[in-house]
Amino acid sequence: MEPILTVEQLGKSFKQTQIIQNISFQVHKGEIMAILGPNGAGKSTTIRNIMGIMYPDEGKVQFHNHPTGEIPRHKIGYLPEERGLYKNVNVMDMILYLAELKDYPLKKARERAMEFLVKLGLEGKEKVSVEELSKGMGQKVQFIGSIIHEPELLILDEPFSGLDPVSQEVFKKEIQELANQGTAILLSSHQMNMVEEVCDRLFMISHGQKVIYGSLEDVKNQYANFKCTIRGKNDAKMLEQLADVQRVERNGDVSVAYLAPDVHVPSWLRELPENLNIHELSIDRISLHEIFIDVATDRHLVQDSQEGGKGDAK
Known part of the structure; x- marks a missing residue:
């Protein structure tokens, strides 16, 4: 598969504390890759370095479809863990504003917005102000805003958090459909059941370093x-x-x-x-949830079936 994003030997420190070290992975066109790890493992720092919100001390981030290799902001969609929409703006205007920030044609954005509002159960809500929406509805609007401009790379940070089971299934279906259409997706979530259902590969971090990297099938065969x-x-x-x-x-x-x-x-x-x-x-x-708990708690109960310890899933 064609790589869209390459993260190579990324390192970042704050004061004297090393947050991430030697982080390397690729995200390919049309795949869903999970970036996993316990709180404080370095996931958010990695994502912020990819987004250009902060810059690494070591290594590089390369976007393969851009001449300079830098990340072009209009090619990326981002759903942050901390939701943020203007509360006194109506839903359609909010989505169109986000599309305009990405230099996306407004007529096409309006058409896509109406299509996704229907698909996500928000039909008729386009003139409702954001502050009148439930938490789940607001999350759906922000999701639409992250994909309205047809990004080549989509970064989703805890996309299923706060959603009821029905809405989780709707999100899962839409994420899979985006991947089928060729979008490269990097997904961070603590809901391991959803990760197992939607992701093709995973990259797991503990204490700022890689502990597992490979296809979901290889990881399950090697560790589970x-x-x-x-x-x-x-x-x-x-x-x-x-x-x-x-x-x-x-x-x-x-x-x-x-x-x-x-x-x-x-x-x-x-x-x-x-x-x-x-x-x-x-x-x-053994489920991915159990593997995650083992890594997060340093219990070392899950053993690599080939080497007797954790490492890469080839």
Whole structure:
């Protein structure tokens, strides 16, 4: 795929504190890439360096479709985590103002705005002032403002925050449609279930440094070992003594056995003791949410199945 954005060896410090170090990744045309990490990991600093809100001490940010490689502001759409719309302006005027800032034709912007207002359930709200909107409706308006000018690169910082489940699904569909149309999307979110559903690749930061980078499939294959969840009254020690069980976690009558890398699941299931109390049993891979928690808390419970530790997903 064609790269739209390249971030190369980015470094930034404030006073004597290194915030990000040696951050490198690409975002390609038509893909959705997640940038993940716990609070304070360096995600916002990375995004602000990409946007030109601040400048890195080391490394560079290159936009491949621009002759100088610099980021042309009219080619980028940005939905910040901190929402900001003029409250006493009506919805259509707010959107057209944002389009004008990007030098986008106003007639075309009005047509696109009406189209997205309908798609996002805001039909008939174009003359309503922003201050009269609910928080979720205001977020939809700001989302429209971030894409009204047909950006080649779209940066979304916590786009699903504050939305009800129905609106989250609408946002998810629109984000996927934008990617299908060729928009390169960099998405930051703490909602790992949504990240798993929409993203193609991910870049995870901890303490200002890369810990995981690769396609979602590769990351899940490399880090997400299988786990077996059993509902029934069982002794944790009995489960811990089973072959290929690395650890067991219990919550009431629910036991979760985390299995070793490369375990052959059908064979493992056949070896379960006959006296095991099973009301329900399920086998699945460790979720991206669990991988995130492991990285964020430095628990080191999730192991790289190839190297026994965290690193790149190739």
